[in-house]
């Protein structure tokens with residue numbers, strides 16, 4: 001299998017609502033802040049029921065991406081830096097909205 005990084009217009013709110021952040025073994029649900037979620041065959045957060053469609057990881061070596069893809073083949077792997085930059089920007093916009 002080959003991997004390509006593809007750029008595409010996305011709905012950031014949709015991704016934020018359905019993303020899980022993972023390391024090599026476990027996942028973290030940003031919705032309910034549950035940690036230590038087992039990844040194999042994961043479709044929903046075991047705690048809050050959030051449906052996972054996207055996955056991201058701070059560690060993003062090609063090997064890590066491939067391991068994650070094998071464990072969670074139905075989820076789309078999102079680049080962490082892109083996600084963090086965009087959500088950070090949105091957070092700042094919301095933060096300063098009332099001050100302007």
Ligand SMILES: [Zn+2]
Nearest residue numbers: 029032045048
């Ligand atoms: Zn959750």
